[in-house]
Amino acid sequence: MQGQSLWRRCMFLAHQCANMEQLKAVHALFTTSGLHRNIYAISKIVSFCATSPSGDVGYATLLFSRLASPNPFIYNTIIKGMAMRRDPYGAIFFFKLMCRDLGADHYALSFVLGAFSEPSTAVYGRQMHTHIVKGGYLLHDVYIQISILRMYCDCLCMVDARKLFDEMPQRDVVLWSVVLSGHVRGGDCAAALQMFQEMQVSGVQPDEFTVATMIASCARCGALQQGRWIHEYVINKNPMNLDVVMNTALVDMYAKCGCIEEAVRVFEHMEERNVLSWTAMIGGFAVHGLANYALHCFHRMERSGIVPDDITILALLSACNHAGLGQMGFKIFNSMQTNYGISPKHEHYGCMVDLLCRAGCLYEALDLINSMPMKPLASVWGSLLSASRSHGNIGLAEHAVAALLDLEPEGDGFYVQLSNVYANAQRLGDAARARKKIGNVGIKKTPGCSLIEVEGMVAEFVAGDESHPLSREIYEALDLLYHDLANDSFHSCYLSHYGASWHQ
Structure with a gap:
């Protein structure tokens, strides 16, 4: 009975750890009580060290090195911890050890794939993909397929991601969302919008996450018409709960697309606002040069009990910058640490x-x-x-x-x-x-680059580029404009056709 009581007490303390100092004290208790020989008990210590934000993955690997026979859970925990800390080399090392000693399971495969999240790690991700295909894992595990797809998107290997996506026999909303978000992270908003249209044609209904991703894409490339359509879509065609995330995305999109009044309208109708919502509205006022509105919004935010973060302060400083409010800007800058505990970045x-x-x-x-x-x-x-x-x-x-x-x-x-x-x-x-x-x-x-939205489609133009399918016609029109401008006949021609509309 006494042994069971000690076991329960040690396990309780292990679950309550908040930092490494407390963890090491519990580990010492495990050692003095003999629980350090229990693989289940030691796995709790390893799990905290490897995966907790306040843990120490180095301490976890030290514990691992002293285990005679680590079980799959401990291997997977170490690999997951390495992936969470963006250490692909450590993840690969322990993955190879697991393959040698026990053989990899689908958890280990998904965790090690998660370690490849930067373009510089794409080569290792491709090698892992090859290993998975040769091992036959990909043929029957949808979870692994999603992990590989997400890996390619995180590494911005969108050609590989799209090839894998097109080969999948069943593509649900999760798979569509992964590739869409990959295009957005890579800055290819036009491709994201085109793929969203393909998703509509295929009959797959987007969820809230997908819609929020597409609204963010519209904000990034200034596709106001597409953004309005998506807003209308979630209200009437595919009614969704306009939660704080989606509403915040709408505020940001309308502000960045030049419709600050519409951004305010969405913001004022929000039933719930978080720090991101307030920051989006303050940032919207900032980019429109409305510093006084930004400051007023910030004071409302403080009165509502929402604590600003470093992005909020940056948006506020940007508002002061654009409006030339130097004294106010330095007042906010100098009070960041004192008033909000935020160190300037x-x-x-x-x-x-x-x-x-x-x-x-x-x-x-x-x-x-x-x-x-x-x-x-x-x-x-x-x-x-x-x-x-x-x-x-x-x-x-x-x-x-x-x-x-x-x-x-x-x-x-x-x-x-x-x-x-x-x-x-x-x-x-x-x-x-x-x-x-x-x-x-x-x-x-x-070369310079610009984006323009025409009839709901976003076109990208790069100086000197002729890859656009209508490039010949575009350059011919430009030559005509240059010729008319040189002859000073363009102005009268343009005014005679469109001048009256300026006054309507």
Whole structure:
């Protein structure tokens, strides 16, 4: 009886652990009571160390190394912990050990696939896919199929993802959602919207997660018409519960697509709001230059009891930046730690540097850059370079370019901007030498890119690209426009046809 009581007490304490200090104390109790020899008991210790946010996967591997015969649960827990911490090499190592000692089960396969979540790990993901197919796992396990599909999407290997998706005999809403979200993460909003239309044709009804993903895609590429259609779809054609997640996505979409009034309308009708909802609305006001509305929304948020996070503060600083409210911006920036317990991140410093640059306070901006607790990235030095060009400050422009080239040796626009600074100051020799360096280091200008929504479809155009199916007609129309502009006949022609509509 006494042994059972000790067992229950130890297990209870193991479940109550909140940090490694408490865990190690429980582990010591296990050792003194002899429970460290019990594989079930030690698995609880390993599970906390490997998978808890406050755990220590290194401690878990140390415990693992002292086990004579680890069971499948412990192997899977270690592999899962490695995957959660984005350690593909550790996950592969323990996966190979498990294959050697016990043979892999579908849990181990799904966990190790989850470790490949960055484009740099795609090669290992493909190797694992090959291993799974050769082992016959893929033929009968839908869960493994989803894991492989998600792996390709996480690694932004959308060609592989789409090929695997098209080969699947049964494609439910989960599979469609995985590929759709992969397109959105990769920035290919046009492909996501096209695939969503294919999903409609196939007869698969989207769920709330899929709809929220597509609304986010519309926000990212500015597809207002598609976003409106999806909003109408979830209200009338396929009624869904407009929960806080979907409503927040709608607020963000309307704001980013230029319809701030519609964003406000959705926001004010929300029955529930969280920190993301308030942040989306504040950010919407910010991008529209409505700083006072953003500040008012922030005060409403505080009165509602919602605590802001670092993204909320960044949206608020952005509002002050766009409106030139330097004093208010620095008041918020300086109170982040005191009032909200939020340490400024690089993005916050970058926003304040940009605010100073817009105000012409270039040396104050340089002082702030030099005081940053982290290494300034290209975005910060880029703000200083642009402001130095606008104000003709050659010394700071040269300093900013040197810092930028240290970060990005093949940066395509730094020498161009520096050359323009020299040219504006009539230092034509320096301007020519700056331009010459572009060819010497093999820098090639990154072509410009733009998106436009036409009749519900989003088209992407890249400077100099001729891949669009109507590229010949587009370039012919451009040549005609250039010709008409050169002859000054375009203006009268355009006004005679469309001028009256401006007043309707």
